[in-house]
Amino acid sequence: MNLTMMYNLFIRDFRKQKKRITLTLVALAWGTMSIMLLLAFGEGLHRQMALNQRGLGNNIAVMWGGQTTKAFKGLGKGRPIRFQAEDPEYIAARIPEIKQIAGEYSRWGVKVQYKDQIVNEHITGIYPNFEDMRFHIPQMGGRMINQIDMEHRRRVAFLGWDLSERLFGEEDPIGKQILVNSTPFIVIGVMAEKMQMNSYEGMDENLLAMPSTTFKAIFGDPWLDDIVYQPHDPKDMPIIEKKLYEVLGAKYKFDPADDRTLQIWDVVSSQEEFTNIMIGIKMFLGIIGSLTLLIAGVGVANIMYVSIKERTREIGIKMAVGAKKKLILSQFLTEALMITFTGGAIGMTISYLLTEGFKRLPLSPDAADVVDFMGRPTVSFEIGFVVIAILGLMGLFSGLFPAMRAASVNPVESLRYE
């Protein structure tokens, strides 16, 4: 069978059952759109959530001290394990898999004042490498805490964007003096806004950070509240964890097998979990969309049955002049696929235009907040591929049974003189 003939057949069929085919094409386009848009929504959500997940930090883990639950080397159980200021360097020197490490001090409800604005805030004492590990990235015009601040125990403050706005309003905070626990500090930078999905010591938008050396000098905390570290390769997280128990177990004399002595939050592995959840959500959305498309598939099968019924004579003629069953089968299968992909192409085009249009849509601040959280529907290459595969499968299935019926037409019966 040549293609022009196939096309002619299709057009003739289309003229004959214009309404039925149009309705089926609408159903196909609609089904394709529902799959496409649901998947696009899932993709947008995934991308946004992944972005927001990274708000906390760049492949990091956070470690707190715990309590011993086993007696070890003559020491009793129930002994608290706490980190000292020199521990980050101590660990870094012994575990080469760690790329960066920092200790963190933390204190809640500290009075912070600018002119007559007084707030009680959460303050932290941090290392300069928080800029990279915890995305403490300064806005234009300011800077993050640096090594010189650390060495000189400078009284400088790096503010979360929300705290900055509450203290300064429209004013430029850089270089202004504030009082932290009645001690004067100079504001050196404000954190760039970011979406943060999880936290361990309050949200970054409200924090006031100072060099950890300054923190220790002013507040005199003997213990670090936690240690943040980042591996060279996220896959090394389990090895690092094991080594931490050994290294710190040797230093603080606890059994490395006593897993309550340290509490480690491996953000990387919880990201993997998150990825799995997102895949589950996308599959769920895909299945809902496919069910809609399935209804259109029934429409295609219906059209094919009717068309074959009307064309039994034509099938008989072809068989009489030498058409094999396989050829009749493939002719009707091709027709079903042609209808399916025509409807599918319409649906895909509309979905693509809709998502692209939505990306360019100007949003009100309220809507923008929603988008910051949910993302914008995004059509990816994979989605296109998945949808085409589903359409192909459905076209095949909805065409196969009618086509099998066509191939089993008895030429003698169909040619009997009317």
Next chain:
Amino acid sequence: MTETIIDMRNVRKAYKTGKVTFEALKGIDCQVKRGEFVGVVGPSGSGKSTLMNIMGCLDVPTSGEYKLEGKMVNSMTANQLADIRNRKVGFVFQAFNLLPYATAFENVEVPLLFAKVSGRKRRERVIELLTRVGLADKLGNRPTEMSGGEMQRVAIARALANEPDIILADEPTGNLDSKSGMAIVKLFDELHASGKTILIITHDANIAAHGERVIRIKDGLIETNGDLR
């Protein structure tokens, strides 16, 4: 001695409709030699068309032997039968049975497409065939734009597409007025002269008389198997 091209021995054909079995052919013995022109006559429902369908491999016998060009047809697969219909046999029907949406050219092209003849050869062949039946100027006409006689000539051109040895015609003039009917019969005479084996089912004694021999069928059996004149 010319070769026997169609050789049927005790061929029976039964149709089952529900519990009732209807025997259309009740044991046909029939031989046709290469190059013969045979008329087949008989009343309606006598089994003429069934006989022709089996001869053309459109249908298979329920029992009995059928050899076409010395080859047993009984044991052939559906694909082999399709090949025979495509290359060895050409059908001409009373109702023309042209594809209604296709032009004269496309209709004649169909068997060539199935035979996988290449594009250029196909084109030449179609034009040659339609010229032979006197329709060189109607290549692009669809069946609705042609007279009955013209449609039947397209059907004959289609039957000749792959140069079959046998032409089977089932009441080819049944739907035509006598003038165009005679033109068609004249065409069959020409084909016969060119060496084709031709079987024509007909009601018309005048047309049957064009044949070298007349086979008369009644109630699924051959009544007279007229000898070669």
